[in-house]
Amino acid sequence: MSNKFSMFLYWDRVLYLKISCLQLFRAFREADFALYIYAQIKIIPWMFALDQTNYARWLSVHIRDMCELPVQHRYVFQRFCDGSFVVHKTERLFLSIALDHAHKQLNSIVKGEGGAVGLTENPAALGIWMVGGPEVARMTREFEDSAPAPKYQHHGQTPATQATFAKDVLNIVSSFANPGNPFNEKSKELIVVHTKDGADETIVNTVQNVVSIGESQFNTFAQGWFIDRSKPVTDTIKKNKFAMFITLSMKG
Numbered sequence: 001m002s003n004k005f006s007m008f009l010y011w012d013r014v015l016y017l018k019i020s021c022l023q024l025f026r027a028f029r030e031a032d033f034a035l036y037i038y039a040q041i042k043i044i045p046w047m048f049a050l051d052q053t054n055y056a057r058w059l060s061v062h063i064r065d066m067c068e069l070p071v072q073h074r075y076v077f078q079r080f081c082d083g084s085f086v087v088h089k090t091e092r093l094f095l096s097i098a099l100d101h102a103h104k105q106l107n108s109i110v111k112g113e114g115g116a117v118g119l120t121e122n123p124a125a126l127g128i129w130m131v132g133g134p135e136v137a138r139m140t141r142e143f144e145d146s147a148p149a150p151k152y153q154h155h156g157q158t159p160a161t162q163a164t165f166a167k168d169v170l171n172i173v174s175s176f177a178n179p180g181n182p183f184n185e186k187s188k189e190l191i192v193v194h195t196k197d198g199a200d201e202t203i204v205n206t207v208q209n210v211v212s213i214g215e216s217q218f219n220t221f222a223q224g225w226f227i228d229r230s231k232p233v234t235d236t237i238k239k240n241k242f243a244m245f246i247t248l249s250m251k252g
Contacts (some may be wrong), residue, residue, distance in 0.1 A: 013211070
């Protein structure tokens with residue numbers, strides 16, 4: 001179907017990217033380090049193809065570092081495989097979060113209602129906030145933890161939350177159904193769903209080749225920076241290992 005119809009191909013590409021992002025989200029929630037690396041390898045070609053320069057460069061470096069952990073830092077790799085690359089604030093299922101996510105939550109607790117706006121201009125007030133803020137946050141957390149709650153139940157499993165979620169899903173499905181199922185579109189042209197205007201041929205070509213374009217750009221970047229080292233990089237990565245890992249992962 002993707003070979004026959006441009007609309008089907010477009011939505012198939014969208015679905016592929018969304019699923020890759022959801023896999024990354026699941027890796028955080030379930031503390032699955034193998035899935036964490038796999039999802040990022042699936043996402044990285046899109047960063048190159050969509051001209052997300054900073055993400056493309058630094059995500060490549062991050063993937064390289066994570067792939068080298070079994071060789072360079074076996075202890076860290078083992079701890080990450082055990083789930084220590086995320087924060088487990090509770091023992092509930094599917095509730096682990098990324099480190100930066102945890103930092104933001106702690107900062108919001110310490111800042112409290114209204115935040116810390118203007119405190120940096122008053123050294124005395126800032127000092128009081130820095131000393132008293134963490135203690136206030138600790139007492140708030142102890143009070144919240146004192147409320148009885150199922151130990152291993154996720155907050156999204158309550159009947160009210162499930163009912164709201166089901167309602168939201170039906171609303172989204174209904175909004176998709178009004179203009180018609182895009183996967184049933186038999187036109188060979190790529191059209192805008194709500195206006196039915198046809199897309200330019202260059203856009204169609206980009207949609208058809210976006211994954212291969214991203215993979216090619218990523219491979220060129222990895223070859224120059226990490227393998228051939230024609231670009232200045234100061235590390236001890238071994239040649240071919242990184243390329244072999246990436247190639248096998250992209251193939252499945």
